[in-house]
Amino acid sequence: MGEKRYLLTPGPTPVPDEIIKAMAQPIIHHRTPQYRDIAKTVNEGLKKIFKTDNNVLTFTSSGTGAMEASVINTLSRGDTAIVVRGGKFGERFTEICTAYGVKAVPIDIEWGRGPEPQAIEEALKKAPNAKALFMQLCETSTATVYDVKSIGNITGKTGAILIVDAISGLGADEFNMDTWGVDIAIGGSQKAFMIPPGLSFTAISKKAWNLVRQSNLPKYYYDFNKYERLMEKSDSPWTPAITLMIGLEKAISMILEEGVDKFVERHKLDAEFVRKTVKDMGLELFSKFPSNAVTAVKVPKDIDTSKLIKSLKSEGVTFAGGQGELKGKIFRIAHMGGIARKDLEHALAKLKEVLKKEDVKL
C-alpha cells in the first residue's frame, strides 16, 4: 500500500499490526464467556495501568463522553465545581458543567503552564462548597503535563473529589490514581493505548461513589451504576464496541509485557529526545511543563503553519496544528503508544529538511 505514513498526532495514534490483526478476526457475540473473558482481562489490565484497585468502566464513546459521564454521575444541579482551565480540554469541562446547570468556577492559567498548588488551595478556600475539582493530566492542546500528585494531596484533605482527564496523558506521563488521591480518572483508546478511537475509560474511587449516590443529574447511557452493577459478571449494559475491545485486550497485553513503568519511561525518553532535537534545530518549545505524550513547538515568525504542516504531509509526516487560540502558532508532535523512536527520528529529519527548504532563519 505504498510508502509508510508517519501519523504523529495526539490521537489517533498509529495502530500496531498485531492489534490490527486481532481486530480483523471474525466478530464474536458479546453475551458469551469468550467476550466476558476479554472484558475481564481488559478491566484487570486497565487497573494496572491506572494504578488503582477500583474497577475501570469502559464506554463506547470518544473521551468527551467519559468527561461528561464524570460530571453527570457525581454532581447535582446547582452544585459548584472548580475547573482548571489552561487549554481546550479545561474549557470542555467548563462547558459540560455549564450545560448541566453546575456552577463551574474556573482557575484560568496561562496556556502552556500548569496550575499552581497554591492557586488550587485558594480556590478551594474561596469555594468551600465545591464538590469537585476538574483538571487534566496532560492538557493536549498545550502539550502540558499538570502536577496531579500535588493537587491530589490538597483535595484529599477536603470534601471535594478530584476528577482527572488523563485521556492523552495516561501511559505516557506518570500517573498513580490511588496513591495520588485521584477520585475519577478518565482515559481514551486512541492515545498511548494505540487502538482506534471509540472507547473511553473511567475509574471511580470510594469517595467519588459517595457523591454518585447523591447525584441527581439525569443520565442513562453513561449511568455509572448500570455499568458497575455488571462488572462482577464482566458484562456491560449496552452492546459494547466488540472489535475495539479485542484490540484493547491486545494493546494491554503489549503494555503489560513491556511493564507499565517501563512503558511510561520509554515515553519520557522519547519526549526528551524530541525536545532536544527540535531545540537543536533552533526551535522553541511552547509548554513550560512539557508532557511525555506530545510536544508543542512554537512556529517561527516567518513561517506559515498550515503550509509547514502541508509540506510535511506531502512527505508522509503528519503533525497536528494548534487548537483554539493556538491555531497557527504551534505545531504538535505526538510520541506515544505505537510511535517508535525511529518514526520520530524520520519525522524530525523531514521537519529539518522542510525548514531548510523554506530557508527559515532560526
Added chain:
Amino acid sequence: MGEKRYLLTPGPTPVPDEIIKAMAQPIIHHRTPQYRDIAKTVNEGLKKIFKTDNNVLTFTSSGTGAMEASVINTLSRGDTAIVVRGGKFGERFTEICTAYGVKAVPIDIEWGRGPEPQAIEEALKKAPNAKALFMQLCETSTATVYDVKSIGNITGKTGAILIVDAISGLGADEFNMDTWGVDIAIGGSQKAFMIPPGLSFTAISKKAWNLVRQSNLPKYYYDFNKYERLMEKSDSPWTPAITLMIGLEKAISMILEEGVDKFVERHKLDAEFVRKTVKDMGLELFSKFPSNAVTAVKVPKDIDTSKLIKSLKSEGVTFAGGQGELKGKIFRIAHMGGIARKDLEHALAKLKEVLKKEDVKL
C-alpha cells in the same frame, strides 16, 4: 482459523471480508480531507438507506446512545410522551424518558404483536399535549415489525413527532422516513449494516428540529446542534470512531451497489425462507408480525432452551435466546446484513439435526 462459525444473532452480525479489509488499513486522522470525504459519503449513503433528505448524524455509541439522544434533544422536563411498549426496546424508551423527568405514557401491547393504529389515535387523543410518540420499526426482542407507515399517517396530523428506533429493522424491513412522516429515525452499525458495534445514526425532520429548539433537557456529547452545525463541512464535534466509519463507508457502497430496495427484498425472501423452514420442521413462530431482520421461534415444551442453544453452538451455529420475559421461551435467528442464504440453510439443517438428536416430538 478453523471451521467457519455461523453467528446468526440480531447484532452483532458477521462482518464481510471486504469490510474487515477496509478497516484493517493504517489509521488516518479525522481532521483531514481524506476523512471528511468518508464522512460525506457515509451521510449521503445513509440518507438513501433511511430514504430521507435530512442529514444523518453519526454518534460513537451503541444504539442506546442514539435512543437517549432522541429523547434529550427534543423534549423538556415535565413533557409527556407516548411510548409503544411491546418488548425490551419499547421498555428502554420508557426508562430513558423517566430518567429525564419526561412523563412516558405507555401503550402496552402483547409481546409479539404490533401497535394498532386505533390504539395510537386513542392515546394521542387522551394525551393531546404529548410531544412525541416513540416506537420501534423492528422490536428485536420479539422479532416483530411495527406498522410505522400507518402510525406516521396519524402523528403527521398532530403536533407530536414520531420517533422510530429502526436499529435492527433498517435495511431489512421496508422503511421510508420522509414519505411515512417519521420525524426521528435511529439506526445502528451492527445489524443490516454488517459492521461491528460502536456507531449509531440519527436523522431529524424539520418538525423535530422545531422541538429541538425548545428542548431544555441538559446534553453535551449527544447535542444534535453540535453535530448538525458541522455537517456542512463533513466534520464532527468529537473524535469519531474512524475505523468503524471506514467500515461503514464500505458497507454502504455494498448496499448501494445491490440497490436499497433489492437489499430489503433479499431480507424479505430470506425471512420467508427461514419461517417456512422452521414451520416445516413443526416449530411455531412467536411473532404475529414477523420482521425481515430476525425470526423468533417458540421453543417446544419438552426442550431446554439454553441446552438447545449450547448444542447448536458446539456445532458452530449461534442463535440468540429470548430477552426479558421471553428468556427460555424462544430462540431467535437473525437473517440480515452479511448473513447469506447458504448460512441460513446450513444453520437450519444443524437445528434440524440437533432437534432430531434430542428426539423432540414436534
